Amino acid sequence: MTPVHFAFSTTFLLGLTGLAFHRTHLLSALLCLEGMMLSLFVALSLWTLELSSTNFSAAPMLLLAFSACEASAGLALLVATARTHGTDRLQSLNLLQC
Numbered sequence: 001m002t003p004v005h006f007a008f009s010t011t012f013l014l015g016l017t018g019l020a021f022h023r024t025h026l027l028s029a030l031l032c033l034e035g036m037m038l039s040l041f042v043a044l045s046l047w048t049l050e051l052s053s054t055n056f057s058a059a060p061m062l063l064l065a066f067s068a069c070e071a072s073a074g075l076a077l078l079v080a081t082a083r084t085h086g087t088d089r090l091q092s093l094n095l096l097q098c
Helices: 001-021 028-052 061-083
Strands: none
Touching: 001 028, 028 061
């Protein structure tokens, strides 16, 4: 494994552990998801540059578009949660009250 691949794998795993262990606020969970998506985007971009293939050239842009959609949906949920519950803490959310 090259140092570049190791760096992006480590970045993705750090985002995943942050998502798993620091779930007190919805905003921190969204930031961990964005960090994971950013590391996937850069790794996929470097992978397509290494292959020099035009077949995979649209894949990083497609991943970036899905990442932007995920971020906008997450922010909309954050705003809706903050308006209805008054906080973005995940302990205050209960699916049975909806």
